[in-house]
Structures are given as structure tokens and as C-alpha cells.
Amino acid sequence: MEKIITFFNNIIPLSEKTISLMSEIFVSAQLKKGEYFIRKGQFAKEIAFLETGIVRAYYINNEGKEYNKTFFSGPSIIGSYASLISKQKNAVAQQALTDCQIWKASFHKIEELSEGNFEIERLRRIIAESYFLSNEKKEIEMALLDAEKRYLILQQEYHGIELKIPQYHIAAYLGISPTQLSRIRKTLTQ
Missing domain, CATH: 1.10.10 (Arc Repressor Mutant, subunit A)
Known part of the structure; x- marks a missing residue:
């Protein structure tokens, strides 16, 4: 749990109260090479902190060709944020390319904590903004x-x-x- 707290504290310093709340909802888990954190067509319900390992986010076109949208390398956050916030089925699968150590949490519980805790709300916003910028950067690189x-x-x-x-x-x-x-x-x- 120490690495996830350090990761979050590097984004925004968290109070002991917030650290305690976060510690209650994140659960340690393993994601073995080849396993999926989320498959295409599923409804996302969890988000995770990737402590170690590599996960790919990918999609398959109509001809069956795979495109790796991005790689996540620990430490980072994984999960289908688009599916979580839209409540739609996931379009981009996330699969472990190596054995991974993760800390997963129910997104619903994170949302509940966010309502009464400005630190968690701010942390969520900064992480979302970071991924938005990263995606835009990749799109520009692919085009130019x-x-x-x-x-x-x-x-x-x-x-x-x-x-x-x-x-x-x-x-x-x-x-x-x-x-x-x-x-x-x-x-x-x-």
C-alpha cells in the first residue's frame, strides 16, 4: 500500500484522514500475464493502481487487426475511465503483458468518497487531466x-x-x- 500512497502524494499531498479512507477501499491483487483487467464489451466497475508490470490498452478493427492504444507501466492508474463515467460498455480492452501487482477499488466507492473529500475529488481531476493530455499528445504524434x-x-x-x-x-x-x-x-x- 505504501507505493500507491506515495504515487497519490506525488500528485497531491493527502491528509492522514484521506490516506486512511483510500487504504480502506483499495485491495491488493495479482494480474497474471495474459489476463485482462477489463475486456471489450464489459461494463467497467473498478479502477486500479498498477504497482508493477505492464498492461496494454488495445482495440481490434473490423478486419481483426489489433492496435495498442497505450501501454501502462507501473506505477500508474488503469481502468476504463470512459466506461466508468459514461456507464457504457467498454470499447478498449486492457490486458497484462507481464505479471502485474495491482491495487483495485470499486469506482462507486471512490465516487462516494469524492463527494465528501475535496482531496480525492482533486486527485481524480488531476489524474483525468493527465490522461487527457497524454492521449492528445499520442494523437498528435500519430498524425504528425x-x-x-x-x-x-x-x-x-x-x-x-x-x-x-x-x-x-x-x-x-x-x-x-x-x-x-x-x-x-x-x-x-x-
Whole structure:
């Protein structure tokens, strides 16, 4: 529980009362490699703190091709925020690419705590804003940068990820084929 409190305190300093409330609702769990935190078509009910490991958020187009929307690397927050706030079925699956240690909580309980606690409400807002900015940044990169530049950014943002997950996941994140990724990697090592 110490890492989740440190993570939250780095976003906004929390009072002992708020830390105690958060400690009551988050439960430790394991997410094994290949397991899903949430599948496409499910209604999201939980959010989690990813302490260690890597999770991908992905979708599949009408032709059956997978696209990795984003990677979550501990420490971070995972969960289908769009499904949680819209009460609609989830559109983007989240799957563990490595064994993960998570702390999960009912989103309903977080909402209840938020109503009487400005710290939790502020924490939620800052996390949501952070993910909004991150998504916009990725959209701009996908539209304006070539695959090699996107690959270099991925290496900076997810240091060492290439050693932990299969290359085809990285290619799917970059929107290129594994063959194209291989060429880019070869060019950069020369």
C-alpha cells in the first residue's frame, strides 16, 4: 500500500484522514500475464493502481487487426475511465503483458468518497487531466510524426519496454508492421 500512497502524494499531498479512507477501499491483487483487467464489451466497475508490470490498452478493427492504444507501466492508474463515467460498455480492452501487482477499488466507492473529500475529488481531476493530455499528445504524434520518431519517443517514455514485451506489441502501438519496426531498429543501430 505504501507505493500507491506515495504515487497519490506525488500528485497531491493527502491528509492522514484521506490516506486512511483510500487504504480502506483499495485491495491488493495479482494480474497474471495474459489476463485482462477489463475486456471489450464489459461494463467497467473498478479502477486500479498498477504497482508493477505492464498492461496494454488495445482495440481490434473490423478486419481483426489489433492496435495498442497505450501501454501502462507501473506505477500508474488503469481502468476504463470512459466506461466508468459514461456507464457504457467498454470499447478498449486492457490486458497484462507481464505479471502485474495491482491495487483495485470499486469506482462507486471512490465516487462516494469524492463527494465528501475535496482531496480525492482533486486527485481524480488531476489524474483525468493527465490522461487527457497524454492521449492528445499520442494523437498528435500519430498524425504528425513518422514511425521512427514515434519509436524514439516510445523508447524515452517506456524505458526498457522492448526487453519486457514482444516486438509485435510495439509495432501495433506505433501503427506499423513488425517488419517495418525491424527496419527502423536496424537503421537506428547502424
